[in-house]
Amino acid sequence: MADKIATREAYGNALAEFGAKYNDIVVLDADLAEATKTCIFKKKFPERFFDCGIAENNMFGVAAGLAASGKIPFASTFAMFAAGRSFDQVRNSIGYPHLNVKICATHGGVSVGEDGATHQCCEDMALMRTIPGMVVMNPSDAIEARCAVEAAINYDGPVYVRFGRLPVSVINDNEDYKFEIGKGVKLFDGTDVTIIANGLMVEQALIAREMLREDGISASVVNMHTIKPIDKELIIAEAQQTGAIVTTEEHNIIGGLGGAVAEVVSEVCPVPVVRHGVPDQFGKSGAGKDLLEHFGLNAKGIVEKVKIALNLKKMR
Amino acid sequence: MNNDKILELKKIATDIRLGAVEAVYSGKSGHPGGALSASDILACLYFSELRIDPKKPRDPKRDRFVLSKGHSCPALYAAMALRGYFDIKELKNFRHLGSLTQGHPDMKTMKGIDMSAGSLGQGFSTACGMALAAKLNGDDYRTYAMIGDGESQEGQIWEATMFAAHYKLDNLCLIVDNNGLQIDGPVKDVMNVMPYPSKFRAFGWNVISIDGHNIEEILNAFEEAKTVKGKPTVIVAKTVKGKGVSFMENQAGWHGKAPNEVQYNQAKAELEKYKSEL
Numbered sequence: 001m002a003d004k005i006a007t008r009e010a011y012g013n014a015l016a017e018f019g020a021k022y023n024d025i026v027v028l029d030a031d032l033a034e035a036t037k038t039c040i041f042k043k044k045f046p047e048r049f050f051d052c053g054i055a056e057n058n059m060f061g062v063a064a065g066l067a068a069s070g071k072i073p074f075a076s077t078f079a080m081f082a083a084g085r086s087f088d089q090v091r092n093s094i095g096y097p098h099l100n101v102k103i104c105a106t107h108g109g110v111s112v113g114e115d116g117a118t119h120q121c122c123e124d125m126a127l128m129r130t131i132p133g134m135v136v137m138n139p140s141d142a143i144e145a146r147c148a149v150e151a152a153i154n155y156d157g158p159v160y161v162r163f164g165r166l167p168v169s170v171i172n173d174n175e176d177y178k179f180e181i182g183k184g185v186k187l188f189d190g191t192d193v194t195i196i197a198n199g200l201m202v203e204q205a206l207i208a209r210e211m212l213r214e215d216g217i218s219a220s221v222v223n224m225h226t227i228k229p230i231d232k233e234l235i236i237a238e239a240q241q242t243g244a245i246v247t248t249e250e251h252n253i254i255g256g257l258g259g260a261v262a263e264v265v266s267e268v269c270p271v272p273v274v275r276h277g278v279p280d281q282f283g284k285s286g287a288g289k290d291l292l293e294h295f296g297l298n299a300k301g302i303v304e305k306v307k308i309a310l311n312l313k314k315m316r
Numbered sequence: 317m318n319n320d321k322i323l324e325l326k327k328i329a330t331d332i333r334l335g336a337v338e339a340v341y342s343g344k345s346g347h348p349g350g351a352l353s354a355s356d357i358l359a360c361l362y363f364s365e366l367r368i369d370p371k372k373p374r375d376p377k378r379d380r381f382v383l384s385k386g387h388s389c390p391a392l393y394a395a396m397a398l399r400g401y402f403d404i405k406e407l408k409n410f411r412h413l414g415s416l417t418q419g420h421p422d423m424k425t426m427k428g429i430d431m432s433a434g435s436l437g438q439g440f441s442t443a444c445g446m447a448l449a450a451k452l453n454g455d456d457y458r459t460y461a462m463i464g465d466g467e468s469q470e471g472q473i474w475e476a477t478m479f480a481a482h483y484k485l486d487n488l489c490l491i492v493d494n495n496g497l498q499i500d501g502p503v504k505d506v507m508n509v510m511p512y513p514s515k516f517r518a519f520g521w522n523v524i525s526i527d528g529h530n531i532e533e534i535l536n537a538f539e540e541a542k543t544v545k546g547k548p549t550v551i552v553a554k555t556v557k558g559k560g561v562s563f564m565e566n567q568a569g570w571h572g573k574a575p576n577e578v579q580y581n582q583a584k585a586e587l588e589k590y591k592s593e594l
Contacts, residue, residue, distance in 0.1 A: 055472075092435040
């Protein structure tokens with residue numbers, strides 16, 4: 001396994017890489033270029049980088065105007081300010097006219113760490129998912145982050161991508177790895193339960209699978225990097241195959257991946273769906289990895305939810 | 317200035333007012349006050365200033381116009397219909413289900429609308445993006461945006477004001493439709509955001525103050541704006557809300573209310589009389 005790398009770092013590198021290939025890429029930031037890693041692009045293409053200052057709402061409007069004039073704007077800030085503060089701008093200036101803006105938000109989830117609850121956005125996937133026509137992604141490692149950026153460039157329309165602050169393991173470094181918007185990646189096949197994960201919880205899902213195997217439980221593992229459009233086909237196939245699903249995400253259990261999966265399952269093939277994520281609470285200050293432990297966002301937490309799901313399955 | 321041209325634009329502005337009042341009457345809802353205050357400026361934009369071709373509404377080289385105060389779209393729709401973007405009969409379908417003429421401008425539904433707008437404070441920022449794109453591409457098109465009085469209370473307006481000056485968007489021209497009224501009453505009583513000229517000057521803008529119903533002053537302001545390099549220009553246009561319809565003039569109550577049949581007929585008669593006496 002390669003060294004750990006944050007998906008925000010991979011994002012900055014991808015911008016610089018694809019910026020050379022696509023002259024229409026323009027990058028906007030709101031005084032966080034060092035943190036969001038758009039500074040990597042800025043260094044290489046200063047004439048196509050525009051700092052908007054601490055004025056996110058205007059930034060997303062400027063991005064909309066650039067897109068309406070044929071540019072491919074990437075607008076970055078923390079997830080809290082992109083999806084939270086600027087929800088109205090993203091909805092009305094970008095989503096409603098279906099403009100080709102790439103909203104690339106870093107510092108999603110509680111792993112932001114020390115900055116505390118005001119900066120730990122656990123609602124972004126839920127918010128962005130309710131905007132008609134918005135593609136919503138949360139890549140699991142550096143390789144997938146790069147793929148998400150490339151896919152966003154090649155997709156004509158609004159896209160929201162969440163990147164993380166913490167360095168995470170590279171898990172998609174196998175030769176047959178393929179990224180497609182809206183297509184989940186099945187990492188392991190199992191018979192008893194399916195774990196559907198995204199973001200940094202994919203790695204934990206893989207560890208949980210090993211732990212469950214030692215207990216004689218066979219788990220499918222799906223990396224659901226795109227939560228909108230959600231891969232209904234794969235979810236239904238898993239529900240039919242294993243009859244129990246656990247979702248895991250670094251997001252409020254309300255409205256994110258768990259919500260998206262439960263919506264599909266309950267309408268098409270009802271089986272138990274147990275949501276693992278940030279309980280309906282605000283975060284707090286602490287080291288990112290300590291906060292993940294605090295909220296049980298680890299393999300052990302997933303295993304506990306799997307046991308609950310298996311009990312529910314037995315009771316049916 | 318050519319007197320025939322001024323007379324012609326006055327007539328067009330009156331036709332825009334007639335169209336706007338008809339749209340709001342037919343839609344049984346909408347915003348006549350700010351549409352009527354903006355009509356002379358819209359006449360000058362669509363029939364003199366903007367480099368546009370209704371047959372090529374997506375031409376990358378066209379001038380852009382963003383009606384950031386999107387609720388004034390009855391006048392925008394009337395101007396566009398008169399300019400040939402769509403059949404003027406469509407004004408009768410204003411705000412009806414399935415119509416081209418949505419309650420606030422929608423670039424997806426209607427070709428020729430350069431930006432969907434309606435949530436106040438947002439259109440101006442998108443115009444900044446369009447002006448920035450022109451700079452990046454080396455295009456010589458100009459971008460115009462119109463904001464309202466009450467709209468200027470939105471913080472985003474001043475974010476965009478900073479941005480346009482910082483990036484020296486001299487290909488951007490902002491118009492403030494300064495009619496002094498908003499839904500809850502006079503702007504100075506609701507939340508005073510005036511005076512505009514000193515505020516914009518402090519942000520580094522070129523400021524031109526005019527009477528927003530004087531065709532000659534409007535045209536001259538647009539000309540002057542084009543000559544100013546290195547900074548954006550704002551035209552602060554003093555206007556009368558409800559201009560041209562006696563009982564709507566300077567009445568905050570006519571911000572967002574449709575006339576009944578009697579009121580509509582009176583408004584129409586007044587405007588037609590004005591036009592016939594031009």
